Amino acid sequence: MSDASTSAKGDLQLRNITKTYGDFNAVDDLTLTIPEGSFFALLGPSGCGKTTTLRMIAGLEEPTAGTIHVGSTEITDMKPYRRPVNTVFQNYALFPHLSIFENVAFGLRRRGIKDVKEQVDKVLQLVELPHLAERKPTQLSGGQQQRIAVARAIVNRPALLLLDEPLGALDLKLRRQMQIELKWIQTEVGLTFVHVTHDQEEAMTMADTIAVMNEGRIEQMGTPADLYDNPQTAFVANFLGQSNLIKGNVVATDGDSHTVDLFGQKVKVNKNRSVARDSSILFGIRPEKIRIQENSHTNSGCVLEGGTIVDVSYIGVSTQYQVEMPWGQELMVFEQNDDGIPPLAKGDSVKLSWEPVFSFGLNGHEDASAGSEVNPTEDE
Amino acid sequence: MKKFNRWFGKNLIRIYAVMGFTYLFIPIVYTFVFSFNDYVRSNLVWRGFTFDNWTDPCAPLDICPALGNSIKIGLIATAGATLLGTLIAFALARYAFKGRGIVNTLIFLPMATPELVLGASLLTMFLDLGFNPGFWTIVIAHVMFCISFVVVTVKARIASLDPRLEQAAMDLYANEAETFRRVTLPLVAPGIAGGALLAFSLSFDDFIITNFNSGTTITFPLYVYTHAERGLPAQANVIGVSMFLLALFVVLAGQFVGRKRKVSA
Numbered sequence: 330m331s332d333a334s335t336s337a338k339g340d341l342q343l344r345n346i347t348k349t350y351g352d353f354n355a356v357d358d359l360t361l362t363i364p365e366g367s368f369f370a371l372l373g374p375s376g377c378g379k380t381t382t383l384r385m386i387a388g389l390e391e392p393t394a395g396t397i398h399v400g401s402t403e404i405t406d407m408k409p410y411r412r413p414v415n416t417v418f419q420n421y422a423l424f425p426h427l428s429i430f431e432n433v434a435f436g437l438r439r440r441g442i443k444d445v446k447e448q449v450d451k452v453l454q455l456v457e458l459p460h461l462a463e464r465k466p467t468q469l470s471g472g473q474q475q476r477i478a479v480a481r482a483i484v485n486r487p488a489l490l491l492l493d494e495p496l497g498a499l500d501l502k503l504r505r506q507m508q509i510e511l512k513w514i515q516t517e518v519g520l521t522f523v524h525v526t527h528d529q530e531e532a533m534t535m536a537d538t539i540a541v542m543n544e545g546r547i548e549q550m551g552t553p554a555d556l557y558d559n560p561q562t563a564f565v566a567n568f569l570g571q572s573n574l575i576k577g578n579v580v581a582t583d584g585d586s587h588t589v590d591l592f593g594q595k596v597k598v599n600k601n602r603s604v605a606r607d608s609s610i611l612f613g614i615r616p617e618k619i620r621i622q623e624n625s626h627t628n629s630g631c632v633l634e635g636g637t638i639v640d641v642s643y644i645g646v647s648t649q650y651q652v653e654m655p656w657g658q659e660l661m662v663f664e665q666n667d668d669g670i671p672p673l674a675k676g677d678s679v680k681l682s683w684e685p686v687f688s689f690g691l692n693g694h695e696d697a698s699a700g701s702e703v704n705p706t707e708d709e
Numbered sequence: 710m711k712k713f714n715r716w717f718g719k720n721l722i723r724i725y726a727v728m729g730f731t732y733l734f735i736p737i738v739y740t741f742v743f744s745f746n747d748y749v750r751s752n753l754v755w756r757g758f759t760f761d762n763w764t765d766p767c768a769p770l771d772i773c774p775a776l777g778n779s780i781k782i783g784l785i786a787t788a789g790a791t792l793l794g795t796l797i798a799f800a801l802a803r804y805a806f807k808g809r810g811i812v813n814t815l816i817f818l819p820m821a822t823p824e825l826v827l828g829a830s831l832l833t834m835f836l837d838l839g840f841n842p843g844f845w846t847i848v849i850a851h852v853m854f855c856i857s858f859v860v861v862t863v864k865a866r867i868a869s870l871d872p873r874l875e876q877a878a879m880d881l882y883a884n885e886a887e888t889f890r891r892v893t894l895p896l897v898a899p900g901i902a903g904g905a906l907l908a909f910s911l912s913f914d915d916f917i918i919t920n921f922n923s924g925t926t927i928t929f930p931l932y933v934y935t936h937a938e939r940g941l942p943a944q945a946n947v948i949g950v951s952m953f954l955l956a957l958f959v960v961l962a963g964q965f966v967g968r969k970r971k972v973s974a
């Protein structure tokens with residue numbers, strides 16, 4: 330038992346992992362390397378295969394195809410209790426017949442550690458629940474149970490900790506606090522964390538690397554900033570933050586930028602920020618990068634004219650506009666309320682402008698709305 | 710009249726409860742009271758109060774050996790039925806094997822078959838096999854009909870068990886045997902205990918099947934039956950009441966432990 334947990338070290342590698350239920354691919358030919366000691370977030374909509382992926386890493390589910398390695402050791406067929414892996418389950422799975430103390434001590438005892446008290450007390454201190462040690466799990470609130478589930482896993486200091494939405498049941502304040510704790514534990518002890526979450530803000534603030542998952546596949550992987558600034562697919566652009574995606578055609582290329590025709594108006598995008606394969610392009614710009622002005626103004630950079638404001642929501646630090654363009658599409662604009670100019674009103678005619686460096690280009694044959702209907706920002 | 714109606718409406722549930730409990734408990738109270746009867750030959754008429762029946766329950770010839778047989782048979786049959794029934798329940802709940810559906814149905818058969826038929830068939834079988842009816846044929850018969858009840862109770866308990874708890878145990882370095890001992894068994898234990906209690910009371914109580922397969926062995930129900938015509942000694946009431954009190958104690962203790970488990974540590 331403990332032999333495996335100490336010997337197997339190194340990067341976690343999933344190679345061509347597939348999991349099929351009947352004729353449905355829950356996880357579809359997934360290849361992924363998670364560097365040792367990193368904080369890796371798996372982000373994706375409900376049902377995209379996150380839990381299934383974690384369960385295969387933990388050994389609770391057998392992959393239909395593919396292999397899993399930790400360093401050079403293959404663990405694909407290893408029993409769960411031999412793997413240097415611990416899991417924080419999505420539904421906690423605390424043992425109802427054992428006290429909180431014994432729940433947390435479970436892993437230590439199974440590895441033959443006699444003197445568990447000090448370690449258990451320490452980790453209970455860490456999750457701020459030492460006073461509940463003698464209770465039973467049913468006597469705890471959802472958030473408390475969740476913290477015990479985290480404690481029960483991290484007390485073992487596994488080489489690899491899998492967290493399946495470990496903070497979902499906590500209120501915002503506690504969640505932020507636990508995020509900081511977890512991040513601290515991870516860096517302090519140098520564990521590898523694989524953190525599954527719906528909450529993109531959580532993923533962005535905590536993770537070194539984020540993989541955005543969709544329908545059993547990885548859509549894109551990278552640092553939070555890289556994913557946000559350089560989305561490669563419409564799904565990522567819409568799922569991580571919000572994006573305006575406009576169908577267009579590349580009509581000219583000069584130097585390092587493409588000129589794109591958007592329903593008769595010309596804008597520019599950097600060549601190296603576009604992944605369009607041919608002249609058909611999905612032109613992208615984030616709502617907060619856009620300036621909104623009345624039609625009379627003159628602008629630098631890219632400009633789109635002929636917009637009409639159809640909705641205004643004032644939310645304190647910023648104002649959100651829905652602007653209908655001449656070709657019927659509504660674009661989103663977030664304006665910081667830092668210029669002392671009163672917000673524009675519904676019905677105003679406006680033009681939109683932005684610096685060309687902020688625009689990005691996606692493959693024009695993609696569905697522009699992919700990922701937007703599952704965007705969970707609002708309900709988190 | 711109006712006042713009465715209102716009072717009646719308010720207390721309807723209470724009246725109903727009192728009537729229900731009266732109906733349930735009068736026979737038991739009757740048994741209890743007559744265990745103190747200073748009886749002669751038959752215990753049908755109240756002849757005066759005495760503690761003699763309680764201080765010397767073994768006075769009537771054969772009553773205590775019969776009780777002893779019943780307890781022995783009950784314990785052995787319970788042990789056998791609980792062990793086999795629990796194993797069957799795990800097999801049915803956990804493993805998908807060929808014919809699982811059929812076994813699931815067949816396991817109900819002993820519960821559904823009339824006892825008279827079961828008892829008579831068993832006797833035929835024992836005689837055909839050359840077994841002499843007696844203590845062990847009773848045990849075998851009891852194990853047979855108790856198994857179904859144990860399977861049903863334990864299976865319900867296993868079905869309500871979250872498989873992720875066992876997975877969590879495995880994830881926390883417990884191998885298969887440890888997972889079973891530390892997580893599965895403690896969680897299924899109340900079901901097994903319930904099945905065992907049920908098995909014991911069914912076995913202790915059984916008259917029909919036992920009567921066919923007893924040979925010369927006398928169990929407590931057989932004793933009561935054979936003596937009912939000639940006059941049952943009040944000691945039978947003493948034993949009956951004692952069994953009732955014992956059962957009550959077990960149930961209350963079970964509830965107490967269950968509540969304590971929930972409330973405090």
Ligand SMILES: Nc1ncnc2c1ncn2[C@@H]1O[C@H](COP(=O)(O)OP(=O)(O)OP(=O)(O)O)[C@@H](O)[C@H]1O
Pocket residue numbers: 350355373374375376377378379380381382419527
């Ligand atoms: N045992 C199973 N049998 C059949 N289908 C399954 C099974 N387990 C999962 N699935 C399916 O596989 C897909 C992926 O499930 P999974 O639990 O991995 O989703 P998830 O990404 O964790 O979602 P959530 O964010 O809601 O937890 C889902 O469509 C689900 O219905």
Ligand SMILES: [Mg+2]
Pocket residue numbers: 379380381419493
């Ligand atoms: Mg999940």
